[in-house]
Amino acid sequence: MRTPTELTEAFRARGLKVTPQRQLLFRLLHGNTQHPTAEALFATASAEMPGISLRTVYQTLADLASMGELQQVAFGSGPTRFDPNVDEHHHVVCDRCGAVRDVWVDGIADLRMAPLDGFEPSVTEIVLHGRCAACAATEPTASTVPPINQPTS
Amino acid sequence: MRTPTELTEAFRARGLKVTPQRQLLFRLLHGNTQHPTAEALFATASAEMPGISLRTVYQTLADLASMGELQQVAFGSGPTRFDPNVDEHHHVVCDRCGAVRDVWVDGIADLRMAPLDGFEPSVTEIVLHGRCAACAATEPTASTVPPINQPTS
């Protein structure tokens, strides 16, 4: 995602208005590596702008996504995450606390996949499931946060 | 997933009853490579057993999943898919028609991933997004089915 200043220009160039709500979200998202949910952004935004609506957060996120400034990522269960990093990269997900981190993967071109039967893949998505460092250090059974589903294979 | 006959024994061995509804779902799922949704299974099951409840379909799928006979898979958007193939494998998803196919990927162990920062991955999930053979043959814009979201990176 571009900087708040650049987005301000980009929005106006498209005939879109630059409102205080949008500016706030530009700031909250720029450089954000948390992969926040809409609710999480709404909570943070509300602290700074008490009247802001969750509806507006969803709306602005959709606008940014349609402009290619934002990536929407969904992992198995739970709400959609929003990712201002639109470069090609992948993710590690902690199935205990739900934390998501960016990961860069090298060697994807060397993967051998079959059978494709005429299927034409355009995007290879890799998600590593497991435990983050903090969660790996604690009991395997303890959990205070609803876990994210993990494939059983 | 094991055969309907084996599942019948496995259910009774656990003190679970083998009802006509369950037997029907055992049959509909065994060897099924469609990655069907609960609704899709409900529709198929209803043709054969008109009174069956969607609630029972969900319930039985959850039972099978908790026994490790079934894998639940979610792709970006849309409802959960159920996969009787619990071997380690991966998926290709047509973002136009939503079709899902199994794919086996070789070379995963050679992938280089960084930075992991203490994260301990246990499962590597690979999803190839693109167009199935049938959809690749038609107009890129034509669509009669709501597409599955595709990551923008």
Add this chain to the structure above:
DNA sequence: TGCTCGTTCGCACGACTTGCGAACACTCAC
């Protein structure tokens, strides 16, 4: 056959997201 306990099923509810439209406010022309 009859008892018992797990199952089924309809309905209400929950989580997450989107549709809708009236009130509002950013822009720009003047």
Add this chain to the structure above:
DNA sequence: GTGAGTGTTCGCAAGTCGTGCGAACGAGCA
């Protein structure tokens, strides 16, 4: 600076997908 005009905000209703609940039911066993 002011006003007109168009895009935006926001609350509420509705939509989608899935789960909690409990009364009626029926599979399995003595």
